[in-house]
Amino acid sequence: MTAxxxxxxxxxxxxxxxxxxxxxxxxxxxxxxxxxxxxxxxxERVGVGELESAPSGGPTWGWFVxxxxxxxLYVGANLMPIDATSVxxxxxxxxxxxxxxxxxxxxxxxxxxxxxxxxxxxxxxTARELRGDQPLMVISEPPLTDQDDxxxxxxxxxxxxxxxxxxxxxxxxxxxxxxAGGRGPAYRARVAxxxxxxxxxxRFHNGDVIFKAEVGAVGRGSAQLQGVWVDPRxxxxxxxxxxxxxxxxxxxxDHAPRVSLYANKHNTAALHTYQRxxxxxxxxxxxxxF
Numbered sequence: 307m308t309a310x311x312x313x314x315x316x317x318x319x320x321x322x323x324x325x326x327x328x329x330x331x332x333x334x335x336x337x338x339x340x341x342x343x344x345x346x347x348x349x350e351r352v353g354v355g356e357l358e359s360a361p362s363g364g365p366t367w368g369w370f371v372x373x374x375x376x377x378x379l380y381v382g383a384n385l386m387p388i389d390a391t392s393v394x395x396x397x398x399x400x401x402x403x404x405x406x407x408x409x410x411x412x413x414x415x416x417x418x419x420x421x422x423x424x425x426x427x428x429x430x431x432t433a434r435e436l437r438g439d440q441p442l443m444v445i446s447e448p449p450l451t452d453q454d455d456x457x458x459x460x461x462x463x464x465x466x467x468x469x470x471x472x473x474x475x476x477x478x479x480x481x482x483x484x485x486a487g488g489r490g491p492a493y494r495a496r497v498a499x500x501x502x503x504x505x506x507x508x509r510f511h512n513g514d515v516i517f518k519a520e521v522g523a524v525g526r527g528s529a530q531l532q533g534v535w536v537d538p539r540x541x542x543x544x545x546x547x548x549x550x551x552x553x554x555x556x557x558x559x560d561h562a563p564r565v566s567l568y569a570n571k572h573n574t575a576a577l578h579t580y581q582r583x584x585x586x587x588x589x590x591x592x593x594x595x596f
Contacts, residue, residue, distance in 0.1 A: 317371055317393040323401065326357050326368045326378065333375035334366065335526075337389045342526035343444050343566040344415065344589060345388055348380045349525025364408075367401065369394035384411045387418040399425035407596065416440075416592035423594045435481065435595040439571035443585035444528075446564045449551035450584040457517065457552035459560075460506040465498055468508060471515035472497050475535035480595070504560060507553045509545070516540055517549045521557050529562035534576065546579045554583060 326334060334352060338345045348366070355362025364382030368375050369391070377394035380386040385402075387395065399422055407430050412419050416438060423433070460468055476484040476493075484493040500506045505521040515537070522532035531553065536546050557565050568591040569576045 314391075314393050317376075317391065318396075321369055321371045321376070321393060321397065323367055323369050323394075323397045326366045326375075328356050328358070330368060330375060331357055334368070334378060334388075337375060337378055338526055340389055343528045343530075343564060344442060344591075345386070346525045346528040346530045346566060347384070347413075347523040348386050348388060349528070350523040351380065351382060353525055367398060369397055381409065383409060384413045385409045385422070386412075387414045387422060390418045390422075392421065395422050396425065398422065402426055403429045410596055412592075412594040414591060415442075416590045419592040419594060430596070433594045433596055435593075437570055437593040437595070440568045440591040440593060441571060441577065441587045442566065442568045442589040442591050443577075443580050444564055444566045444588050445554055445583065445585045447584060448558075449554050451551045451582055452548050453552040453555055454509060454517075454545070454548035455552070457507055457509045457549050457556075459504055459556065460501050460508050460518075462498060462501050464508070464510070465494070465501060467510065467513060468501070468506070468515055468518065469494065469497060471508070471518045471535055471537075472533070475518065475533050478535075479533075507556055509549055517545060519550065519553045521561050524561045527562050528564045528566055529557045531557065531565055531567040534567075541575070546576075547582050550579055551583045 331352070334357070338349050342349060351362045352366065357366060359365045362382070364380065367379045367381060369377040377390040378388040379390065379398045380388065387398070390398070395418065403426065412423055420438065427433070473484060500520050507519050508515045509517040517536050519531055519534040521529045523530045534550065554565050567580065567585070569580065
């Protein structure tokens with residue numbers, strides 16, 4: 307995708323890149339609002355920090371064409387392209403090659419992620435994993451299925467009970483334990499923070515968590531669901547569909563009118579669950595993990 311009325315070569319000649327500041331916030335909201343479900347995580351971080359690097363979790367770089375913000379790149383724990391043109395991605399990649407890798411992943415629309423990674427791989431080295439086909443799904447209507455009334459918002463007093471499920475989910479999803487390398491206290495604090503913000507939902511059985519999910523980000527009318535996990539002993543029993551439906555209903559009531567998520571294409575069981583609940587695919591993401 308190229309800038310309006312600009313060929314790629316013309317855009318390269320007239321474009322410039324710089325760090326965004328609070329003065330650019332309105333223009334950045336304009337970019338984010340073109341696809342708030344895809345850019346939900348950036349919207350939350352920007353909303354918290356108003357483009358100040360520390361509270362936002364990292365800087366956001368802007369690509370300007372004739373003085374107008376055309377594309378952006380959030381440079382936090384994850385790199386996230388925002389409405390990026392090919393010329394903008396080339397400019398971002400050149401700067402990233404210079405400053406080095408500080409993020410643990412690149413996440414976003416597949417074409418943007420793969421194009422950016424193609425320009426970085428020779429310098430940054432082989433990725434730990436490339437997930438190149440991740441349907442981005444959204445639901446904005448009530449769930450199509452019955453809801454599990456035993457799914458509840460987790461209380462902070464249930465933190466110890468939740469931790470084993472959270473660790474198992476993270477390890478399955480990312481491939482490494484969140485407790486490795488002395489990171490246990492920081493991970494526990496993050497799980498606790500999600501609970502205190504009313505973003506974590508679970509179903510308990512005899513004191514153990516058998517299903518969990520959390521709202522990972524909220525911004526511009528969209529809430530992103532993540533960390534969906536079912537006890538392996540109960541997978542295939544049908545508990546996931548009504549449980550996810552209950553979380554969607556709670557998230558739309560408590561956080562935002564739309565709920566989004568993305569999952570790996572090969573995870574057919576999860577995709578079937580989301581489709582039954584009423585999620586529809588609106589795009590395709592990719593993730594490069596380091």
